[in-house]
Amino acid sequence: MTEEISEAERQSFTSWKLDVLDAMSCDPNVRDIDYRVAFRLMQHVNARAKEARPSIERLAAQIGVSRDTVRRSLTRLSEPDGGCHWLHRIRIDRTQPYFYTFVTERVGVILDAKADREDRAREAARQRRQNQSEVAPLLPREVANDTGVEVANGDDFEVATLPPKHLRENYLNRTPVDSSLSEREDLSCGTVFPTEETEFAVWIFQHIPDRAHHREALRLLRAGQMTTEIYRRMAA
Template sequence: MIVEDGYYSIPILPREIASRLKDKPEWPAELRNEYKRLHAEFTASKAEFSMWVRRDRDSRMNRTAKTILLLILDCLNFDTGRCDPGHQFIADELGVSVRTVERTIPRIAASGWLSITRRGKTTTNFYRPSVPTQKVAAILDYADGLREQRSEERERRRQLGDPTKMADHSASDPTMVRIHDPTELAAHDPTELAGKPMNRTFEEEPLKESSCSEGREDTYPRESIPTDETQFGPWVKANIHDPTQRREALRLLRERKMTPEILRRMAA
């Protein structure tokens, strides 16, 4: 995978080798081996790029968008670098309407997976699959968080399945039940409280100046909550210490429902 200007892109055949393709049968052994090596790198990069696409949880990248993007990715030619499937071709291959393709491709580009070069009304567009490195980092962080959460859930289920793990005793030592007389809990006559006037009510109680909630609104101001999806993963990792809460936090960020009050509760 090529990293350039903060973007991942798929490597294609270098021009100096591509210009010699017409003489490919006469290539020396070392040039043939280099071509095979570069093609293997191209194939591996396409597979890795496809994995990132499938793991993306961007609301703009629904199932149709991912399917269209993966088909465009398959059209990328290693030898020439061309990637220019027409809208009608994509629609025919996937069994969708041309209008669906025209409406979806801009969403894919807006999500950061494609750069589009328009070549005129009668010529197909040229596509270059690329993705910001920050977006990939957020996707991988989210996947790691899910993996950790599943691991913790499996461990929790494993412990719940063994009753001896739930009590602080050995398997041969049954839990002892504390013997007491419930009537001892009532050491007074509740009726003695009746008929006594109260000097003041709770409404008369003044609020303390140093309330525990004082100043908490400034702890997590709304401005500190990111809106750029490429920042969601690092922000959640830095602010949500409980791994089991991170998936929910990412969902709230994507749906623009995260508030300082929710963040305070999840970060507690």
């Protein structure tokens, strides 16, 4: 007659199963089919002995795959040198099914590795946010003001009286009409800024390689403030 386990033992057993399955789900060496097989195998584990003895045919029928698929998964999970050693298996003779027990020693190692990956992901996200916050100071004066970035006093800036060497004329003296025409002429040889909201994302991914500039580029396109000079800086 099978002895009933106590409620405390049942809760401890359930917690143990969840810890093992949680760790297996975070192991990059465990294939999807192997995890499905292990999950079904866990449902056959005896609460007191913590071992299971289902047949391969039964597992295959429950999952809906072939016997060979289940056999290969169990073999991969049982190989000590295979990179995902999650099972011990033994059998008395070739006429009997295997006894399976889960390797719980790996739970702590895998969960620690998961925590390390989470820490690296958070640090990478923090670095991306920092890079995005550094875009505004590099933008033209009027755009920086729109973003709320404090800029220096006007006395700190002097407009050159001579045109830049790479321009045929001093573009700072142009009228707004001349400026817009010049930009269209420059863009006719290269990129034309989209005007439809649905085109913004595609254009940004195609023309601005640094993803740190994507959010600011989207804001400028929506506001109609994207200029040739800003685009060249972001695309550089």
